[in-house]
Amino acid sequence: xxxxxxxxxxxxxxxxxxxxxxxxxxxxIATGAIKPKTAVALAAVLNLVGAFLSTEVAKTVSGGIIKxxxxxxxxxxxxxxxxxxxxxxxxxxxxxxxxxxxxxxALFGGLIGAAIAGIGIHSVNFESLMQKVIxxxxxxxxxxxGVAYICTRLAYALTSRHDPETGSKLTQKRGGFRTGQIFTSxxxxxxxxxxxxxxxxxxxxxxxxxxxxxQPGSGPQFWVIAACAFAIAIGTYAGGWRIIRTMGSGxxxxxxxxxxxxxxxxxxxxxxxSHLGFALSTTQxxxxxxxxxxxxxxxxxxxxxxxxxxxxxxxxxxxxxxIVGALTALLVKTGVVGVLIAAVAGTSAVLFMFxxxxxxxxxxxxxxxxxxxxQAVRFRKKKAMAASRANKSKGVQ
Amino acid sequence: MKWIELIQxxxxxxxxxxxxxxxxxxxxxxTAIAGDPEQATPRWMKSLAYVCFGLxxxxxxxxxxxxIPYFSK
Numbered sequence: 001x002x003x004x005x006x007x008x009x010x011x012x013x014x015x016x017x018x019x020x021x022x023x024x025x026x027x028x029i030a031t032g033a034i035k036p037k038t039a040v041a042l043a044a045v046l047n048l049v050g051a052f053l054s055t056e057v058a059k060t061v062s063g064g065i066i067k068x069x070x071x072x073x074x075x076x077x078x079x080x081x082x083x084x085x086x087x088x089x090x091x092x093x094x095x096x097x098x099x100x101x102x103x104x105x106a107l108f109g110g111l112i113g114a115a116i117a118g119i120g121i122h123s124v125n126f127e128s129l130m131q132k133v134i135x136x137x138x139x140x141x142x143x144x145x146g147v148a149y150i151c152t153r154l155a156y157a158l159t160s161r162h163d164p165e166t167g168s169k170l171t172q173k174r175g176g177f178r179t180g181q182i183f184t185s186x187x188x189x190x191x192x193x194x195x196x197x198x199x200x201x202x203x204x205x206x207x208x209x210x211x212x213x214x215q216p217g218s219g220p221q222f223w224v225i226a227a228c229a230f231a232i233a234i235g236t237y238a239g240g241w242r243i244i245r246t247m248g249s250g251x252x253x254x255x256x257x258x259x260x261x262x263x264x265x266x267x268x269x270x271x272x273x274s275h276l277g278f279a280l281s282t283t284q285x286x287x288x289x290x291x292x293x294x295x296x297x298x299x300x301x302x303x304x305x306x307x308x309x310x311x312x313x314x315x316x317x318x319x320x321x322x323i324v325g326a327l328t329a330l331l332v333k334t335g336v337v338g339v340l341i342a343a344v345a346g347t348s349a350v351l352f353m354f355x356x357x358x359x360x361x362x363x364x365x366x367x368x369x370x371x372x373x374x375q376a377v378r379f380r381k382k383k384a385m386a387a388s389r390a391n392k393s394k395g396v397q
Numbered sequence: 398m399k400w401i402e403l404i405q406x407x408x409x410x411x412x413x414x415x416x417x418x419x420x421x422x423x424x425x426x427x428t429a430i431a432g433d434p435e436q437a438t439p440r441w442m443k444s445l446a447y448v449c450f451g452l453x454x455x456x457x458x459x460x461x462x463x464x465i466p467y468f469s470k
Contacts, residue, residue, distance in 0.1 A: 135403070143407045150411070151418040158422035159429070176425035180453075184417075187457060261418050268413035271460050273406045280406070 002211045004343065005077045006204055008084045010231045013200040015091040016103040017047060017235020020196060022243040023100070023266065023286035024188035027259035030248030033181040036241075043189040044237035050193020051201075051229030077207050078332045079114045081339070084203070085346050086110025086325030090317060092353045098242035099313040102281035104199060106321040108133055113322030118329035136273075137314065140280040141288030144269050148289040151261035152296025159257065177256035184263035189236075191270040192282050197232045201225055246310070247287065252294025252302045262286075262293035284314065416456050424449030 024046075025039040034042065087103070087110040094101040108129075115123045155177070201220040204227075208214040214221065220228075248254060254262070266282075266289045273280040287310055294302040328346070331338040427446035 139403055139407075143410055146407075147411050147414045151414050154415065155418050155422045158419065159426050176428055177421070180421050180425075183454075183457065187460070190461075257422075260421065261414075264417045264421075265410065265414040268417070268460070269406070269410040271463065272409035272413060 001077050001081070001339070002207055002213070004339070005081045005084065005207045008081060008088070009200050009203045009207070010227055012084050012088050012091070012103075012107070012203075013197065013228050013231035014235035014238075015088055015095070016196050016200070017044075017232040018238040018240040019091050019095055019101075019103050019235075019243060020192055020282060021236045021240050022247040023282050024185045024192060024263075026244045026247035026286075027254050027262055027290065028178075028181045028185045029244060030254045031178060031181060031256045031259045033178040033256060033259065034185070036244075039185070040237050042186060043192075044233040046186055046189035047193035047197065047236045048229050048233035050190045050195075051197035051232060052225065053190075053194055076118075077210055078339075079111070079118045079329060080203060080207055080210075082114035082118065082328035082332055082342070083107065083111035083325045085328040085342060086113055086321040086323070089324050089346065089349055090321040092350055093320075094313055094317075095240050095242060096353050096356060097309075097313070098246045099310055100243050100247055100283050100287050101310075101313045101317050102137070102283045103196065104281055105133065105137065105314070105317040107199060107203075109318035109321030110325035112318070113325030114329040116322070117326035118333060133318070136280050137284060140269070140273075140284040141291070143280075144265055144285040144288030145292030145295070147269065148262045148265040148292030149296040151265055152258050152293040155257045155261045156297060177260045180260045181256060181263060184260055184267055187267040188263055188270065188282075188286070191267055191274070193229075193232065195270065195274055195282060197228045200228045200231070204228070246306065247290055251287070251290050251306055251310075254290070254293070255297065258293040258297050261296065262289040265289045265292065413456070413460060417453055420449050420453035420456065424453065 021040055021043055025034070025036075025043050028034045029036050029039050084107075087106040090101070090106040090109070091103055094106075112124055112129070201224050204224045205214065205220045208221075208224075266286045269280060269285045269289070270282055273285075287307075291302055291307055328342045331342045424446045427442050427449060431442040431446060
């Protein structure tokens with residue numbers, strides 16, 4: 001059971017990686033600052049580095065949402081197994097739909113559902129849930145959007161030059177921001193590694209402690225850190241192209257200066273929140289920034305339909321992952337056969353979604369289309385772009 | 398409720414992002430002015446641009462210094 005949970009946790013880390021590549025790399029890919037393949041490789045390396053850099057908060061994963069410890073309820077590997085199942089399935093579904101959704105919310109949702117079904121409703125600390133998950137979920141996109149809006153305005157105000165012959169200099173300006181984007185997006189990827197890889201490390205450590213193979217209160221072991229770092233890096237390199245498309249061109253047309261502003265805001269928000277101990281979701285911050293920067297540039301429109309779809313996805317993340325987690329927990333309760341059924345059902349669901357994604361041929365691995373979208377943003381007129389996007393979104397659906 | 402933390406995070410985010418964006422934008426603008434072909438622009442324009450980029454880089458490095466517990470411990 002412990003080995004199974006560790007394998008599942010590493011797979012969750014993998015889905016987390018490819019789900020969240022978009023946070024860092026969608027805007028530079030969309031503006032053509034970095035080539036798609038290079039971008040995901042860069043993000044993968046930085047995630048790897050980031051995962052090794054910081055392991056401080058790894059053990060505060062469930063963070064008191066499920067009452068644990070001596071006076072509370074002991075979390076068993078069974079519950080964690082069920083929770084991970086819920087998180088992975090929800091990550092796969094949102095990836096198939098191209099929705100950027102928070103992997104940590106999926107994990108929380110799965111664990112909460114599993115705990116309710118496996119132990120009882122009293123095992124969940126709702127006040128902590130409200131403080132650590134619900135409120136940040138509302139404010140993270142708002143803060144990020146507000147800051148990105150101000151930054152975009154500033155960036156354009158500071159670089160706008162009222163000279164009649166600025167035609168040649170326009171390219172120069174953007175070239176500057178495009179180079180800057182490489183650094184800001186790298187920063188986001190690094191911050192992501194320091195944040196998200198730790199959740200899985202925490203989970204595995206929790207399992208090892210529960211199984212009695214590790215001292216309670218000790219930090220993650222080195223092989224756990226290494227395994228998680230590589231799992232998230234490989235996942236990032238696999239690249240969730242569907243989500244990259246949504247973030248890079250589905251929400252708004254991103255220009256280099258705008259992308260620079262959005263990424264600066266995302267990086268600042270993630271770093272500030274993890275430093276000051278008010279955890280915000282990387283995904284929600286990044287989505288908020290892209291929308292905010294879209295509002296900040298004159299002549300751009302934000303596609304609120306897409307934004308609405310994303311918001312609905314966020315609303316469903318907790319309950320949906322929770323329901324899957326709860327069902328799995330009920331199955332696991334019945335014994336070894338239940339575990340087997342759950343494992344087989346989960347694996348086949350993941351495989352089914354993988355093949356489903358292959359069938360609709362929009363190609364999560366197809367970098368060229370994303371690159372085309374980037375060029376469209378730069379060179380083509382609005383009408384042609386709208387048409388091509390309409391075709392693409394038809395393909396995605 | 399953690400309202401104080403929330404405001405802190407919002408404020409820190411705003412300050413950090415605005416610092417980076419303003420410095421970089423000013424740098425980009427100076428580069429653009431220095432690149433003006435017709436009028437002879439002073440050489441210090443170009444250096445000023447590099448100063449801006451440098452300050453921006455320093456701000457980013459300071460941010461990294463803050464998040465990596467190895468340094469800030």
